[in-house]
Amino acid sequence: MTDKNLCQLPPVKAVLNSLAKNRITFQMYDDVRVEPTDQSFMDAITFAKKEEFDAYVAVGGGSVIDTCKAANLYASSPESDFLDYVNAPIGKGKSVTVPLKPFIAVPTTAGTGSETTGIAIFDYKELKVKTGIASRAIKPTLGMIDPLHTLHMPERVVANGGFDVLCHALEAYTALPYKMRSPCPSNPINRPAYQGSNPISDVWAVHALRIVAKYLKRAVRMPDDHEARANMHLASAFAGIGFGNAGVHLWTVIPHLLSNLLIYSNLYYYIILTNILSNHLRLCLILGADIRTAKIKDAGLILADTLRKFLFDLNVDDGLAAIGYSKADIPALVKGTLPQERVTKLAPRPQTEEELSALFEASMKLY
């Protein structure tokens, strides 16, 4: 599985050559939609159900890998309705009990970390929300993290993917601790894939953030800096292990990749009201802020400023307004956010409709 753009590029060619060399018969599906929808997932599922495939290989970014997760799942569970496995309350959120086929993910972007997670995200058109399928069962069997596959990425893709990594790491680290999530399942095996921050996810989130602080700007500005691109590719997987296990919270609810990033620096104004400020100061330090004279109550503000500087240094668009949103869109944005309890409940504090509205409004312009 891949997409129309990638099938012309070296990573797909490398896989096709390897399949030919090893005389493995295969069929290629290159109709993956970037930013998948329920319809594009279903198209891929229909393709996967047509034959008895022994294994899957996804070559691409998060959209390709997520689509392949869905195809593998529903082809292995042919009687299921599409909504059976989609997260509640939008879908039925059923547990996956069928065995899936082996699945190799070859990421070609440094951003989503999808090769490390059991999560497949799509836009559910009817309700205009971003939702997904979350189960350890759909995680790829093997991820091949080869930095040579990221050398074709244009500068903007590196920058946006790098911010995805940054956000994943920040969100995983600041997600509600797993002990504070409610409801607490009666058996740990029933914990959701997004179980809240924990001592394992913290290790990965913090480590990924250190790599971002050191390498992201180099990776964006110097396409030939293989060391920086290799490290960002690893950081993408590391942050994926972190957030795939801890969860993400508010930013994921925004139905557009870039807007996730733009809203971020304002999100931190918001979180300043919580009591996990010392964690925020630790994040500031890793991102290079001078916190020697910082007061702990200012941690949210300092983190927001640090993130804003990051966005500015990398020429990211100036807020939601710069990518086409206006005040008139805010009610719809809020409405799309509210049903996504799986993630919103992991935010360090609960949100009212009014607070979400103010958050979107404050994110219209950043600099």
Add this chain to the structure above:
Amino acid sequence: MTDKNLCQLPPVKAVLNSLAKNRITFQMYDDVRVEPTDQSFMDAITFAKKEEFDAYVAVGGGSVIDTCKAANLYASSPESDFLDYVNAPIGKGKSVTVPLKPFIAVPTTAGTGSETTGIAIFDYKELKVKTGIASRAIKPTLGMIDPLHTLHMPERVVANGGFDVLCHALEAYTALPYKMRSPCPSNPINRPAYQGSNPISDVWAVHALRIVAKYLKRAVRMPDDHEARANMHLASAFAGIGFGNAGVHLWTVIPHLLSNLLIYSNLYYYIILTNILSNHLRLCLILGADIRTAKIKDAGLILADTLRKFLFDLNVDDGLAAIGYSKADIPALVKGTLPQERVTKLAPRPQTEEELSALFEASMKLY
């Protein structure tokens, strides 16, 4: 599986109660030998072969978990000779291709991290060497890392286990990088369990070391400090993930647990001759040494001093002499070291017989 001491203690009772409550029929083997030998492994294997067990549960330290790994392996491969899976050149080092039974490991010490590794270590009496079985296939299916299980540990067990964690972390981080190991296998799947240090094992090794620096002394000195014991229990698993993946090098070759620790501070005098000194300075910093005016060429000496101070602060015996070794034992110690290429080749530089001899001699007394 457990040992005679543990079967009187709360962790085993908790497992027995759980088995009874869930009406699971079982047999208990409590003859595990602390510091297992080929004979004690074979006794456990004979027990495991007598019945068709569906699953294994090991409750104990590294000796129990390692013995259970061997029992699960050979009961699942009943035609194999004991030496078939033992590391070459002592055994045949065959790959494990048979399916093993599910295996739950419940560690009761914070030290070996055996619940995270595919390694089972024993003393091979005939050759007077420590060797083992290394395969991802023998790794427990699940580890249950519950700090309440470590509260019964006496102070010396906490101290010695803590040094095991310290050594695992240091060794994993300073092991030869995986790209420099030779021979390089033609296919990555054929890399040994000890594949050399790499970006993943580095994360775990460094993180475990940070926990050791913060919590080990507290865990030893204050038995009621649950936070410290819980963190050391996690650090044991973290260091296990690190060294189980990167490998360890020189210290493992010494055929006695405590001597591993004692020889350590001298080992670092030795490694100072290598060119990975900046890594050593990073370790010094994590362990609390003041390196502001340190010269990079002194990194080995500073690390040795830092480790010596750790040993001294925790009342560890003063060198190999204090635990009963004398100069007359050195030739036998060297002879036991030489055949263990699986680990010695991961040391940052090769060793001659004379150098090993000098290393043992210098480790007779530490303070």
